[in-house]
Ligand SMILES: Nc1nc2c(c(=O)[nH]1)N[C@H]1C(S)=C(S)[C@@H](COP(=O)(O)OP(=O)(O)OC[C@H]3O[C@@H](n4cnc5c(=O)[nH]c(N)nc54)[C@H](O)[C@@H]3O)O[C@H]1N2
Ligand SMILES: Nc1nc2c(c(=O)[nH]1)N[C@H]1C(S)=C(S)[C@@H](COP(=O)(O)OP(=O)(O)OC[C@H]3O[C@@H](n4cnc5c(=O)[nH]c(N)nc54)[C@H](O)[C@@H]3O)O[C@H]1N2
Ligand code: SF4
């Protein structure tokens with residue numbers, strides 16, 4: 001075998017082979033899934049949607065659009081994964097009948113699991129749950145507008161929105177314009193729970209808030225770092241890039257993750273049916289398993305080793321960065337003992353990573369929730385980007401920093417100004433010009449602040465453009481109570497979810513059924529994590545008997561009723577071409593939006609991809625920040641009021657996604673690749689369990705600082721000692737999370753939990 005392709009660390013240290021789990025990620029089960037769905041009665045509808053010219057619904061990697069359902073921005077074919085099929089097949093289900101809600105009381109609906117709620121089908125008529133009533137009932141559009149308009153006439157700081165990145169740029173733009181015209185900056189968004197630390201950190205360092213790497217540039221890298229991202233599950237097409245990097249270019253992949261996810265070791269991709277699908281392709285050349293929350297220490301270690309091995313690009317740092325001396329000084333001054341003790345990875349392994357990085361021509365540093373969802377998420381991001389700069393891997397082709405984003409259009413929501421954080425100056429000024437006055441200077445509520453404010457009875461009206469605010473938040477008990485203080489909640493949604501059954505308002509909870517991306521009667525756009533804007537064609541819905549509404553129609557009508565013709569003729573904007581004109585005029589980098597309707601030309605947003613060392617900071621240089629090493633401790637059982645003598649083990653719980661779920665929506669109860677047969681499982685290291693006399697498949701209690709889950713089955717997995725994995729949203733009942741103060745993001749990946757029989 002070509003030595004450049006060999007894995008440096010073929011036998012991982014915490015490998016726990018479970019007899020029932022597949023030997024590779026992806027692989028034949030993916031094809032079986034495709035076959036089952038495409039050959040089923042829903043098959044023709046599914047194929048029609050797959051071939052429809054619209055952007056994939058599911059993740060931010062981005063596929064589809066004008067080049068066709070299976071093509072990516074570089075024109076490569078076969079770029080649709082089964083996650084896309086999973087998302088589509090959930091959307092093409094028949095509508096839930098009016099009768100169903102007449103027959104099932106809210107108490108009955110509250111017994112549904114996430115999967116049961118989703119399987120009910122599509123929401124297809126507007127409904128309301130009025131205070132004191134036991135059932136959702138159908139409601140007329142005129143009554144909806146009366147109630148909602150009244151809700152929006154409250155004082156602006158008591159009106160809020162929450163959104164989730166499945167909708168279009170057009171809907172997002174309208175939402176923020178409507179809220180800001182009102183004088184409210186309360187634009188909470190799912191990204192607050194997600195990549196907000198990346199947005200914040202990248203803005204400080206480079207003056208731009210998103211990935212600085214294009215897909216084209218990624219294809220030139222000869223090394224990729226993937227930290228805290230389970231991409232075989234959540235961004236499957238990214239795996240194709242890693243396969244090509246290793247297989248065709250002899251490059252290296254360093255995975256940093258406390259859990260050894262099989263898909264990041266070996267992945268069978270249908271895009272390479274012969275060489276990869278069945279045998280599987282090697283992904284990780286080196287797999288490092290740090291303690292959850294300790295990535296800063298690991299990256300400072302890599303920096304230290306880069307210094308020691310003479311790999312630092314001092315000239316580059318001096319010419320193009322600021323603050324670099326202090327960062328290097330910190331790495332020099334931190335002892336190896338402190339580093340390895342904090343992160344739990346050996347010096348040799350860290351040095352091996354540094355050698356690979358130092359010898360590579362171009363390194364792309366990618367990351368996801370394992371990096372951001374921590375109390376020091378912003379420092380994690382800084383430490384990664386510092387490492388990229390120190391090794392000269394920013395400002396050239398084939399290198400850079402690449403947050404791997406979440407929802408398919410979550411990044412577009414940020415670009416459109418749906419955020420409670422400070423706006424880009426250009427956008428702020430353009431909006432102020434449009435409004436003819438300054439924007440409110442009152443800081444808006446981000447997602448956590450919104451829940452806290454509602455808990456303190458400071459919110460009267462909430463509009464949710466998609467998502468599941470109730471189930472996405474930590475401490476479900478608080479979320480329930482907080483939402484219950486809000487007078488009116490309006491949910492715009494395609495599918496019923498737990499939020500509609502539990503997240504109930506004090507007076508009126510209204511659920512409005514909307515058309516999805518491939519059904520809208522007008523064109524829409526989305527933005528991928530790689531900064532590529534896709535255009536989705538108009539389509540039609542299969543819900544012919546339903547009474548659904550396009551999001552844009554609802555938002556413009558509501559805005560018209562609240563604002564009249566200020567600052568725009570809202571009803572005219574029901575034709576989305578005019579919204580795109582407004583976007584082109586106001587949002588930086590979106591100039592090409594002005595002509596997209598004529599040219600159909602999808603585009604990369606200008607000013608985002610960095611291939612020269614020039615940055616959008618005031619000085620034009622990249623700013624570097626010293627990253628303090630975290631002090632990671634776990635509480636004692638007594639802190640959770642567990643009697644001292646109780647035998648059990650305190651773990652750092654990483655809460656996240658199973659193989660078959662999209663965020664709060666569960667598609668299948670098991671996770672085949674982790675060998676977890678149902679949702680009420682905890683994946684833990686054998687040593688931890690055995691150290692307190694527990695064993696595989698035993699039923700235990702898992703207790704956090706806000707509650708406990710009982711009858712949880714222990715599954716042994718390739719997770720490092722001290723760490724464990726459980727699935728959200730179910731696990732969100734057991735903990736109140738610490739919050740990353742700069743970004744507002746909850747520490748979902750280091751939840752202290754006590755496991756006992
Ligand atoms: N199919 C599917 N696709 C999705 C989604 C989905 O639910 N389903 N969700 C979308 C959304 S909104 C998002 S944000 C993304 C999420 O994509 P991911 O971030 O891949 O999702 P998670 O399941 O949260 O996985 C986080 C990973 O970080 C690791 N990790 C946890 N703690 C640490 C740590 O301290 N350090 C390091 N280095 N690693 C750690 C975990 O072991 C896990 O592998 O996916 C998007 N795509
Ligand atoms: N413990 C724990 N909690 C977490 C996380 C974690 O890793 N651990 N991850 C966090 C992250 S990264 C995120 S992004 C959040 C996710 O939080 P959200 O984005 O709030 O939740 P989703 O489950 O993605 O929302 C799904 C719902 O969106 C609606 N929907 C789908 N498509 C459309 C559409 O086109 N239009 C409209 N209007 N509605 C639509 C459907 O009704 C569907 O039920 O959860 C966060 N919560
Ligand atoms: S990788 Fe993401 S965007 Fe591409 S097809 Fe799969 S789910 Fe869709």
Ligand SMILES: [Mo]
Pocket residue numbers: 190193194195406407
């Ligand atoms: Mo996310």
